[in-house]
Amino acid sequence: GVPCGSINNILVLDVDVKGTNGFNTLKKNNLHIPNTLSQSTLSGGKHFIFKYPNDGKKYPNKIGFLPGLDVRSEGGYIFWYGKDTDYN
Numbered sequence: 001g002v003p004c005g006s007i008n009n010i011l012v013l014d015v016d017v018k019g020t021n022g023f024n025t026l027k028k029n030n031l032h033i034p035n036t037l038s039q040s041t042l043s044g045g046k047h048f049i050f051k052y053p054n055d056g057k058k059y060p061n062k063i064g065f066l067p068g069l070d071v072r073s074e075g076g077y078i079f080w081y082g083k084d085t086d087y088n
Helices: 021-027
Strands: 009-014 037-040 048-052 064-065 069-072
Touching: 009 021, 021 069
Parallel strands: none
Antiparallel strands: 009 048, 009 069, 037 048, 064 069
């Protein structure tokens, strides 16, 4: 696993497909993901990896901030599969 947050300077949008489909949430709310490093997850979801903001604020790990969407940050982690990496 890769720790997220200020320790590694990454913040991740984790789009899940199990249960509530996060891709549907993105589409329903007309949310656009800017080009960034990403990887598909083994369950069919996606991790969108961003540089951790350098604004002095702490961004916590947040599960289910919208249906099917999680933020992986302080105290969170992702698994790095080393495959299917792109710039969405």
